[in-house]
Amino acid sequence: MIDWFSLFTNALWILGLAVALAVFSYGVWQKGEEKVPFATFFGRKEPKFFLLGAGILFSVGLAFNVDVTWQKAAWGILAVADLVYFVFSTVKLIKAR
Secondary structure (H helix, E strand, O other), X not given: OOOHHHHHHHHHHHHHHHHHHHHHHHHHHHHHHHOOOHXXXXXXXXXXXXXXXXXXXXXXXXXXXXXXXXXXXXXHHHHHHHHHHHHHHHHHHHHHO
């Protein structure tokens, strides 16, 4: 029988890593197109937005997959910190428009 909860939680952290890899891949491509340093790409708002989303997915996925309580707490704290920063960054981005 398939453990659907485990499948879903493992899919979360894998999706988070896939998003992060896509952002880095796009950054490398942009670096080649614009002939600017790699840090210039990550200084923009959009890559930070997607990397924070990837961090949230990764942290939540691992928080549900570990068995030790302190590890669950650590991943949960990281997920909440990423979420808070994500929300504040989004609000700041909306107010800037």
